[in-house]
Structures are given as structure tokens and as C-alpha cells.
Amino acid sequence: MTIGALLALSFLISVLGLFLFIWALGQGLMRAGPEAAQIIFESGEAGQVEEPAGSDAQRMALQELASLRSEEPVPATAVGFHFANPKGFAAREAQDSSSRGAAFAFLSSSIVWLVLGSVAGLIASQKLTSPDFLTDYAWLTFGRIRTAHLNMVVYGWASMAGLGISLWMLPRLLKTPLVGGRFAIAGAGLWNAGVAAGVTAILAGWTDGMQWLEIPWQIGILIAVGGALCAVPLFLTLVQRKVEHLYVSVWYLSAALLWFPILYVVAKVPYVHFGVEQAIVNWWFAHNVLGLWLTPIGLGAAYYFIAKVLGRPIYSYGLSLVGFWALAMFYSQAGIHHLLGSAVPAWVQSVSVVQSVMMIIPVLAVGINHHMTVISGRVSALRYSPTLRFVVLGSVLYTLVSLQGAHEALPFFNRLVHFTQYKVAHAHLGLYGFYSMIMFGSIYFVMPRVLDREWPYPKLITWHFWLVAVGFGIYFVFLTVGGVLQGVDLLDPNKPFMDSVTVLRPYLMARTFGGLLMVAGHLIFAYHFFAMALDRGPVRTGQAYIGGVPTTGR
Ligand code: HEM
Numbered sequence: 325m326t327i328g329a330l331l332a333l334s335f336l337i338s339v340l341g342l343f344l345f346i347w348a349l350g351q352g353l354m355r356a357g358p359e360a361a362q363i364i365f366e367s368g369e370a371g372q373v374e375e376p377a378g379s380d381a382q383r384m385a386l387q388e389l390a391s392l393r394s395e396e397p398v399p400a401t402a403v404g405f406h407f408a409n410p411k412g413f414a415a416r417e418a419q420d421s422s423s424r425g426a427a428f429a430f431l432s433s434s435i436v437w438l439v440l441g442s443v444a445g446l447i448a449s450q451k452l453t454s455p456d457f458l459t460d461y462a463w464l465t466f467g468r469i470r471t472a473h474l475n476m477v478v479y480g481w482a483s484m485a486g487l488g489i490s491l492w493m494l495p496r497l498l499k500t501p502l503v504g505g506r507f508a509i510a511g512a513g514l515w516n517a518g519v520a521a522g523v524t525a526i527l528a529g530w531t532d533g534m535q536w537l538e539i540p541w542q543i544g545i546l547i548a549v550g551g552a553l554c555a556v557p558l559f560l561t562l563v564q565r566k567v568e569h570l571y572v573s574v575w576y577l578s579a580a581l582l583w584f585p586i587l588y589v590v591a592k593v594p595y596v597h598f599g600v601e602q603a604i605v606n607w608w609f610a611h612n613v614l615g616l617w618l619t620p621i622g623l624g625a626a627y628y629f630i631a632k633v634l635g636r637p638i639y640s641y642g643l644s645l646v647g648f649w650a651l652a653m654f655y656s657q658a659g660i661h662h663l664l665g666s667a668v669p670a671w672v673q674s675v676s677v678v679q680s681v682m683m684i685i686p687v688l689a690v691g692i693n694h695h696m697t698v699i700s701g702r703v704s705a706l707r708y709s710p711t712l713r714f715v716v717l718g719s720v721l722y723t724l725v726s727l728q729g730a731h732e733a734l735p736f737f738n739r740l741v742h743f744t745q746y747k748v749a750h751a752h753l754g755l756y757g758f759y760s761m762i763m764f765g766s767i768y769f770v771m772p773r774v775l776d777r778e779w780p781y782p783k784l785i786t787w788h789f790w791l792v793a794v795g796f797g798i799y800f801v802f803l804t805v806g807g808v809l810q811g812v813d814l815l816d817p818n819k820p821f822m823d824s825v826t827v828l829r830p831y832l833m834a835r836t837f838g839g840l841l842m843v844a845g846h847l848i849f850a851y852h853f854f855a856m857a858l859d860r861g862p863v864r865t866g867q868a869y870i871g872g873v874p875t876t877g878r
Pocket of ligand 1: 443
């Protein structure tokens with residue numbers, strides 16, 4: 325049996341599996357009713373908002389809005405929240421404090437990588453319009469600094485932020501203090517060492533030479549072991565959990581933690597993949613880092629934080645499960661669409677195009693669920709909740725990037741935009757617009773719980789939001805338009821190649837400006853984060869921990 329036949333078989337099984345799953349849901353064979361969506365609330369908590377990133381006034385406004393729209397009457401107290409169930413409150417405090425060390429280790433590291441990685445991106449961007457900029461040292465040349473940028477933002481920022489948020493969410497979702505958090509802290513150490521050594525190797529010119537897999541495999545072992553250590557608390561806590569039903573976010577987070585080590589080890593194993601097959605494995609891995617590693621973490625976080633901030637269960641729990649299983653079934657072979665028109669057998673390419681288009685199913689399921697939870701009467705909550713602003717923007721951009729991706733896989737469109745800056749804009753729409761925005765919002769929610777204090781300078785959150793939203797808007801729009809013009813020129817046999825280069829210049833300059841705003845937003849975010857970590861901001865403990873008056877001043 326050829327690889328292609330296996331691929332086609334897996335596709336057929338996926339379609340069959342999805343129909344079976346939907347049939348089982350329809351027959352009520354799964355526990356997927358509205359009560360399953362309530363599992364993230366303690367008893368008596370549904371209808372009450374939770375927004376640790378907001379001020380007391382914002383929380384009160386959020387609670388008033390929630391009470392106004394609530395099906396059940398919920399008393400809005402002067403502080404916007406009152407935890408009426410002392411047992412539930414104590415349990416919640418214990419869950420939050422159990423993941424403190426692990427979450428802080430990952431989140432603080434991720435922010436350092438975010439700053440370093442995005443500065444490297446800015447340098448790479450400037451080089452594309454000023455080729456003589458910083459050329460005196462080999463480690464600052466485009467090939468190295470671009471690659472360092474990619475590895476720092478993917479493995480340093482995005483992965484470590486996702487792990488920190490996942491480790492913090494698990495005890496809450498499983499209503500059980502985190503078991504084995506020390507394994508995760510050791511994992512953070514190894515992961516950091518792997519990224520630091522990997523980026524140093526890349527800057528020194530030593531790489532494995534495949535995109536997204538540049539870190540030499542000898543160093544990659546540190547990342548693989550670090551990641552495996554993070555899965556230990558997941559499984560230990562799952563085994564000892566106090567809830568029977570697993571909320572949809574647990575499905576996403578557990579799957580991500582299981583899928584990543586498999587992807588990484590299979591793709592990294594040395595001396596096994598050669599030639600065309602190596603290219604297939606390369607893009608199978610690279611696309612799945614986004615789809616089966618970062619996407620499930622981002623979606624799992626959005627499913628939790630949107631519901632929690634609004635104090636209401638998600639729109640349709642059954643649909644959320646369809647979204648999860650359709651992602652699991654269709655994503656894994658979509659990555660070959662990066663190799664359309666190459667030496668890969670044509671029908672392998674076709675299967676990947678079909679699977680890319682099938683991705684519309686989970687995307688719509690997730691989109692309807694996320695957007696309807698907010699749209700039905702709660703849109704004005706965006707004015708009062710810093711967390712929601714980032715997370716909702718991220719989830720809207722998830723819908724856009726996924727629909728855009730499905731189109732890009734179609735051969736007629738792929739011919740136009742392949743090898744152009746359009747692809748870079750698309751990559752940033754996914755990793756920045758969707759994923760990073762959700763991580764920013766999640767970190768704003770989580771950190772006051774991790775450190776038991778409020779964000780010290782709330783205005784900086786607003787600055788952060790607008791700098792990165794506007795900066796990214798400029799980045800994406802200009803690069804998308806520039807990419808299409810570049811593609812048109814590349815396809816025109818009467819035009820010299822240089823036309824496709826010069827046409828891009830103003831768009832690349834605009835991208836650098838957008839990137840500058842994004843980096844400014846990251847610097848503000850990092851300053852705010854570490855100011856809070858260094859004991860700035862009002863302390864919150866006891867009832868004040870949830871939403872009362874600060875117990876201690878600055
Ligand atoms: C968290 C923030 C960021 C993430 C997650 C991110 C992600 C990525 C990814 C995935 C790629 C590879 C794209 C591809 O091969 O198609 C890339 C390339 C690149 N990024 Fe970023 N990026 C971030 C921030 C920035 C910033 C602030 C800039 C500043 C302008 C920037 C500039 C670039 C450049 C110039 C490239 C290379 C493009 C090329 O090869 O033509 N990135 N980035």
C-alpha cells in the first residue's frame with residue numbers, strides 16, 4: 325500500500341468518523357447538553373462575571389450587563405462580584421495557587437522571548453528594504469536573523485505562553501489542584517535551555533536546514549524532553565480529577581500536549597527522512613505546529629475565558645465537540661498544500677487540498693460558538709473587559725485566517741500567492757492575529773490570580789491593545805496587497821523578475837512601520853508584566869481576590 329493510499333483511506337475514515345459522531349450526538353448518546361457547558365462554574369457561580377484584569381468599575385459594569393441579560397436573576401453587588409459559596413471559593417483558591425509556580429515559569433519566559441523574537445523580526449523586516457542595514461556581522465544577516473525570529477516567536481513565545489496558560493487552566497477545569505507541578509517547572513527550564521541554545525546555534529550558522537525545524541536535533545532533544553515533562557502533571561491531575569465530565573477545553577489542551585511530542589519527535593528523528601518524503605514530513609510538521617499544537621491551545625483558552633468573563637456557558641456545547649473532532653480528523657494532512665505544484669505525487673496534493681477545504685467544518689463550528697456567545701446581547705462587554713477585547717479579536721481572526729487558508733489551498737489561487745509576501749501576511753494572521761491575541765488576553769486574566777495582585781497600570785493594557793491591533797492591521801493589509809501585486813508580476817512572463825521585487829518596496833516599508841508599533845506594544849506589555857511581578861499593584865486576597873476592594877495598597 326502506498327503512502328497516498330493510506331492518506332486517502334485516512335480521509336475516508338475521517339469523514340465516516342465525523343458522521344458517526346454527529347449521529348451519536350443527535351441520538352443523545354454523549355453528554356453534550358447545556359449542563360455539560362456549566363461545568364466550569366462552581367455551584368451558584370453561573371451568571372457571575374469574572375474579570376481579574378478589569379478595575380472594580382469595569383467589573384461592576386460587566387456584572388450589570390450580565391445580570392440584565394441573564395435568564396436567572398443574579399444580584400450585582402457594589403464590587404461586581406460576590407462569591408456566595410465559601411466552599412467553592414476555598415476550592416478555587418487552592419486550584420489557582422497549585423499551578424502558580426509552573427504558570428509563572430512559563431509565562432515570564434514567554435514574554436522575554438516575545439520581546440527578543442519580535443525585535444529580531446523588526447531587524448529582518450528593515451533589511452528587506454535596506455539591504456546594507458547591519459551587515460557587518462554574519463549573525464545579523466537576513467538568513468540567520470529571520471530564522472532566529474521564527475524560532476523565538478514559535479518555540480519561545482507562542483509555545484511557552486500556551487504551556488503556561490494550559491497549566492494554569494487545567495486545575496480549574498478539572499477542579500483539582502495541579503499534581504506534579506514540579507515536573508512542569510523542570511520542563512520550563514529544559515525548554516528555555518533548548519530555545520536559547522537553538523537560537524544561538526542558528527545565529528552561529530548551525531541549523532538542520534528545514535523551515536520550522538532549524539534547531540539542530542541534538543539541541544531539539546531538550547525541547548522534546550521539556551515538553552514531555554509538561555505532560556506529566558496533565559496526566560497525574562487527570563487521573564485524580566474531581567469532575568467526571570471533561571469540558572471541551574480539556575479535550576483541546578490534552579490533545580495538544582499529546583500531539584506535539586509526536587509531531588516533534590517524528591519530524592526531528594535524524595537520518596530517516598530523505599528527498600521528497602523529507603519535504604512532506606517538513607510541511608506536515610510545520611503546518612501541524614500551528615494546527616495541532618497552537619490552535620487547540622488557543623481555542624481551548626478562548627472557550628474558557630469567553631465563558632468565564634461573561635459568566636455564561638458557551639452557545640452550543642454539542643457544536644464545540646463537533647469542532648474538536650473535525651479538527652482532529654481533518655487537520656493533520658492539510659500541510660501538504662504548501663507543496664502544490666512540486667514533485668510530490670499529484671493525488672497526494674489533491675487529498676491535502678480536499679482536507680484543507682474540509683477544515684471549514686471545524687472553523688464554522690468554533691466560529692458560531694465563540695461569536696454567538698458574545699453576540700447574543702454581550703457585545704458591549706468588550707468595552708469593559710480587557711481580557712475579552714484581546715480574546716474576541718483573536719477568535720474573530722481565527723475564523724478569518726482559517727477561511728483564508730482554505731482558499732489559499734485551491735490550486736488556481738495558490739498559483740497567484742505562492743512564494744509571495746501574501747503567505748507571510750497569512751502566517752502572521754494565524755500566529756499573531758489569532759493565537760497571540762488570545763494569549764495576550766489570557767495572560768491578562770491569569771496573572772492577577774497567579775500573583776494575587778492587580779495589574780498596576782490599567783492604562784498600559786489599553787496602550788498595548790491599540791498598538792498591537794493597529795500595528796498588526798497595517799502589517800497585514802499592506803503585506804496582503806503587496807503580496808498579490810508581487811504574484812501578478814511573477815506570473816507575467818513579459819515582466820522582468822526585478823519588477824516583482826520593486827513593486828513590493830512601499831508595502832515592505834509599511835510592514836516595518838506596523839512591526840514597530842507591535843514591538844512598542846510588546847515592550848509595554850513586558851514592562852507591565854515585570855512591574856507586577858516585582859510587587860507593583862494592589863494586592864488581592866480573601867473575597868477581594870475575586871472582586872472586592874483591594875486589601876493592601878501599592
Ligand atoms: C508574536 C509575534 C510574531 C509572530 C508569532 C511571528 C511569526 C512569524 C512567522 C510564523 C514567520 C514565517 C512566515 C512564513 O514563512 O511564511 C515570520 C516571518 C517574519 N516575520 Fe514575524 N512574527 C511576529 C512578529 C513580527 C514582527 C513584530 C515583525 C516586524 C516587522 C515580524 C517580521 C517578520 C519578517 C520580516 C519575517 C520574514 C518574512 C520573509 O521571509 O519574507 N514578525 N514571523
